[in-house]
Amino acid sequence: MNIGIIGAGNIARKMAYTVNNMDGVTLAAIASRSLEKAQEFAREFSIPTAYGSYEELACDSSVDLVYVATPHSHHYAHAKLCLENGRNVLCEKAFTANAKQARELIEISHTKGLYLGEAIWTRYLPMRFKLDELISSGVIGKVSYLTANLGYALGDVERMVKPELAGGALLDLGVYAINFALMTFGNDIKDIRSSCVKNENGVDLHNSVIIDYADGKTALLHSNMTSNTDRRGMVYGDKGRIEFDNINNCEGIKVILNDGTVTEYRTPQQISGFEYQVSASVKAIAEGRTECDEMPHTEILRVMEIMDGLRAEWGIRYPFE
Numbered sequence: 076m077n078i079g080i081i082g083a084g085n086i087a088r089k090m091a092y093t094v095n096n097m098d099g100v101t102l103a104a105i106a107s108r109s110l111e112k113a114q115e116f117a118r119e120f121s122i123p124t125a126y127g128s129y130e131e132l133a134c135d136s137s138v139d140l141v142y143v144a145t146p147h148s149h150h151y152a153h154a155k156l157c158l159e160n161g162r163n164v165l166c167e168k169a170f171t172a173n174a175k176q177a178r179e180l181i182e183i184s185h186t187k188g189l190y191l192g193e194a195i196w197t198r199y200l201p202m203r204f205k206l207d208e209l210i211s212s213g214v215i216g217k218v219s220y221l222t223a224n225l226g227y228a229l230g231d232v233e234r235m236v237k238p239e240l241a242g243g244a245l246l247d248l249g250v251y252a253i254n255f256a257l258m259t260f261g262n263d264i265k266d267i268r269s270s271c272v273k274n275e276n277g278v279d280l281h282n283s284v285i286i287d288y289a290d291g292k293t294a295l296l297h298s299n300m301t302s303n304t305d306r307r308g309m310v311y312g313d314k315g316r317i318e319f320d321n322i323n324n325c326e327g328i329k330v331i332l333n334d335g336t337v338t339e340y341r342t343p344q345q346i347s348g349f350e351y352q353v354s355a356s357v358k359a360i361a362e363g364r365t366e367c368d369e370m371p372h373t374e375i376l377r378v379m380e381i382m383d384g385l386r387a388e389w390g391i392r393y394p395f396e
């Protein structure tokens with residue numbers, strides 16, 4: 076399967092490295108707004124075709140799947156460009172800037188019968204399924220509460236601080252904490268309460284969210300773009316707790332029982348962790364599906380709706396909305 080990448084930035088490099096180390100997939104093309112930049116990227120990652128515009132890659136019928144690696148503010152336009160030209164798409168998180176854009180892309184994918192996935196890699200990692208298995212096994216008993224946080228000192232990164240690039244901690248980092256809660260406790264949500272602190276441009280620097288579930292469980296989430304946090308997820312039950320070390324890329328799981336017994340589970344050897352979302356997309360495309368089980372369209376939309384709701388509460392609107 077031939078893969079193309081749109082946007083020759085930071086995360087595109089990680090994906091290029093990953094695809095080059097996978098079997099059954101080939102990096103066929105890279106597109107940048109600058110031909111020179113695309114050619115340099117192509118040289119570095121041995122990619123046969125370099126395009127100086129995103130349109131050219133979107134129109135390349137030899138490309139089976141396009142990975143959209145541009146800022147959140149541009150996912151909608153770039154994913155739409157690809158879908159309208161007949162390309163399957165794996166789009167970086169946050170999927171779009173808002174739920175309206177996500178809904179429209181999903182509709183196009185259904186109409187055209189093309190695959191559309193979100194590259195929220197934590198949904199595809201094997202340790203995510205290990206966590207499910209441990210909770211279902213009842214090892215920590217009846218589960219009532221989880222916490223999850225993700226914070227990096229990214230205050231000087233352009234796409235984080237600018238409203239016109241859909242900046243803020245929520246769409247970049249909070250999206251992982253929300254996905255952690257939804258993956259673990261589902262989405263039968265009764266109530267959401269939250270607060271945030273904004274930068275001088277009006278996007279959130281850090282935010283705290285409480286999700287109350289219909290069955291009585293609670294998730295307490297925090298994301299932060301000014302400080303490195305411990306990035307931990309914790310799930311609490313009446314017989315013990317599960318420590319999920321790093322909700323952004325699980326480095327290991329510990330089960331700590333109330334009697335002090337500790338059992339550790341290690342993360343399997345991986346290329347970068349990005350390979351699982353690529354494999355899930357390849358499988359779905361081979362099966363003629365428009366979505367994959369790991370991150371179905373309903374979940375993509377649910378996460379975007381939650382983030383829309385939080386931003387509405389905080390009075391954050393991007394200039395292009």
Ligand SMILES: NC(=O)c1ccc[n+]([C@@H]2O[C@H](COP(=O)([O-])OP(=O)(O)OC[C@H]3O[C@@H](n4cnc5c(N)ncnc54)[C@H](OP(=O)(O)O)[C@@H]3O)[C@@H](O)[C@H]2O)c1
Binds near residue numbers: 082108144
């Ligand atoms: N999964 C993860 O672990 C992870 C980690 C970091 C980021 N991300 C996601 O990946 C996406 C890109 O993040 P990144 O860190 O790679 O950002 P980045 O280094 O700033 O790269 C983004 C690329 O998008 C292109 N672009 C198109 N329009 C742009 C505009 N108006 N302003 C700036 N760039 C524009 C540029 O490529 P050209 O100049 O080549 O056209 C740029 O290099 C974001 O959605 C982010 O949330 C995911």
